[in-house]
Amino acid sequence: MHDLRTFLEVIRRERPREIVEIGRRVNPVHETTAILTKLERSYRFPILFFQCVAGSRFPVVTNVCGSMARLALALACSVSELSRTYAVRCMHPVKPRVQSEAPVQERVFTGEEVNLEVFPHFIYHEDDAPQPYITAAIVVARDPETHKSNLSFHRLMIVDRNTTAIFMARGKHLDQIYQKYESADEPMPIAAFLGVHPACSLGALYTGSADTEEYDIIGGLQQSPVALVNCVTNPLQVPADTEFVLEGFVPPRSRVNEGPFGEFTGYSTGSMSCPVFKVQALTSRQDPIFQDIVSGHSEHLLLPILGMEHHLIEVACAVVPTTLSVRLVVPLTAFVTLEKQDDSEPERVIEALLASDVYIKQVIVVDADVDISDLRQVATAVALHLRPDLDVYIHQAMLGTELDPSCESADGTTAKIGLDATLKTRGRVVKNRVPKQLLDSINLAEFLHTA
Secondary structure, rough: OOOOOHHHHHHHHHHHHEEEOOOOOOOOOOOHHHHHHHHHOOOOOOEEEEEEEEOOOEEEEEEEOOOHHHHHHHHOHHHHHHHHHHHHHOOOOOOOOEEEOOOOOOOEEEEEHHHHOOOOEEEEOOOOOOOOOOOOEEEEEEOOOOOOOOEEEEEEEEOOOEEHHHHHHHHOOOHHHHHHHOOOOOOOEEEEEEEOHHHHHHHHHHOOOOOOHHHHHHHHHHOOEEEEOOOOOOEEEOOOOOOEEEEEEOOOOOOOOOOEEOOOOHHHHHHHHHHHHEEEEEEOOOOOOEEEEOOOOHHHHHHHHHHHHHHHHHHHHHHHEEEEEEOHHHHOOOEEOOOOOOHHHHHHHHHHHHHHHHHHHHEEEOOOOOOOOHHHHHHHHHHHHOOOOOEEEEEEEOOOOOOOOOOOOOEEEEEEEEEEEOOOOOOOOOOOOOOHHHHHOOHHHHHOOOO
């Protein structure tokens, strides 16, 4: 089975050092974040399973996807094979299957029975809003024109027993779907589910065209159909083996102040006006586990990388087929390696990538012999290959994200930058090289004798 519980059992059995069971009572206001922060500062990134969280009867698990090694385990491959495995399986989607009964509907609350205040009241950072957040929710909606379903992660700020604010990034698919409903003056039915296997999380973060069915992508990633069940109160479908489902709708032209909230950038977004989510039903397993993602920490940063890199390499290869790799090493930044054929190629890649995603603000292009996972090598290429008057490209008035702390526009409009740090044919320099045949023949053991 591909559910959260099965994955946790695999971790406990095969990698027990990667999960920490915490039995003592913990405070959801700052304390769980502080524990994870202390672990990360000592370069430890385990799953944390909190058995007792103050104010809630549900156990909590966080940092499930907080290491590339665990993501590789979830897809049954090695870390070195992870990117390729993701790409190949996304090219072979598997249709879901619908079943009539599901563990996630063992408990059903509707109407006046709905009470979101039973959830742990998580507040992560010192300057966050005093209202609690749900951060691991995957939202499903359906386009009213194409009838295609869309999955995406969204933070939900609990307003009262049956209402949350929902942050939708401008220009992303859920925002586009909502604009269609709002233009027609109709509510947008949605369902938010949480407590899933990492393959489900990775599939929900797939970056592709608006007509992509992410349930099919998840099926491809786990190499088996996703088991779905019909919602109780609306026409959508959700994974049968998830832990919780919130069903309801987003009314048109209804807003509430949301935030401040510390985001993946490491900075607070400040307060903003967001649509509201009216919850009509809450369903769950009999003994559900509440899944949490600590904002701005390892899991939050790692989860989107595979999907975004897969999308960006496709975009780059469409304009320059000799693109070798794309890596997202720091927020809002793409590093690109090219097997460059001519000096016009880096600019074409830069323009394509900056326009491709609101979360790409700067692009740095380097030659094939630069290891883009090594920041020192990238910085060296920028210092030695780039002329600021010729190789820096600034694009004004592009759609970015309001989560960028440098963005002063309410709609996310900003300037973006590209750096061509490849070695130019206009120069006459040759990089230092040791003859390859000699380098390959050297056996250090023959030269480095120990007493």
